[in-house]
Amino acid sequence: MSAFIDGRLFLPDHSVIVTDDDADPSWLELAVPLVEKYRVMTTSFVITVNGAGPELTPYVLKRSHTHDMHAAGADGKGRIVTWTHDEIVADLDTSASVLGGTKEVVAYPFGHYNDAAKQAVADAGFEMARTIDPGYVSIGTDKLALPVVRVNYGMTVDDIKKAIG
Template sequence: MRYLYEQGYTTLTLQQVKDLYYSDKPLPKKAVLLTFDDLFKSVYIYAYPILKKYNFHAVGFVVKNWLFSETQEYRVDKSVTMSFQEVEKISDVFEFANHTASLHKRSKECTEVQVVDKEILYKDLMECEAFVNTKGVFAYPFGGYNEQVIENLKQLGYLLGFTTEEGKNTIATDTMKLYRYGVFINYDINKFMDIFQ
């Protein structure tokens, strides 16, 4: 994050991304959208304080039914998500968008959102949509999608869909197939900087 700060990057909101694609409003020259899927507790412990330090904005894609009613102990050896209270605490830095209420599952062949009945999908999406503060934006669980999922989302009024496919988005990028770069714990600063070249 220090690299982005020192290089003069602006962290975007989802509204700015919507405005780019649907209102032709230009973005700042050095712009980046920071996204975090699933809201694991590690985001609360590590990412949130650093983002706050640099006055950066980020997006948390929420799996609503993974959130705990009570704060859980953080464990390095186990994936633990945040509590509702922790989500509220980070809302000065994060906005929240839909990553399903409980359909964040996959088999070897596909994800749950790709095969579930349309009515079940709609009900699930609406449950999560009622919780998040940014509407009409979806991150595909495990990056899995197909044309039917996209059509279902469009029928519900979704404007942006985020994949896990790597690449840089341009004004010509399909708004329901937006790219993202994954940044993982084993990345060194050089690999991170390569994303921005």
């Protein structure tokens, strides 16, 4: 993804990266067996406050969905937009440590982010961050504000094809 955004890698039109947030039981029970069967590389964004989660398959890469920021702060907004810079960096360092030290990409909790959160993510050593903003990644996309095409429970293959474009 990073090389594509930098213009150093060509990807065919309609290429996708499959991700999951929260390692939800429905993902574990319904999707992971298909991921393994069809050998589809995926990224599961894990909230690490309760650990790294179960070992799944070599086709599921676990990445940070933060350690303990997937909760509302005092004002009801996600902690990543209410905590201090140092608190965010420390949380992300902890999450990366739980996941074996990997710091390539993080998913913003609830999709909440702002410029201060983006700076803290970068200062924690992460190159990319995924939002829930709808859209497509192209050359030059802000690596700390990656958009997504959401796939929700109940969508058909035709629905997904239509969403991908």
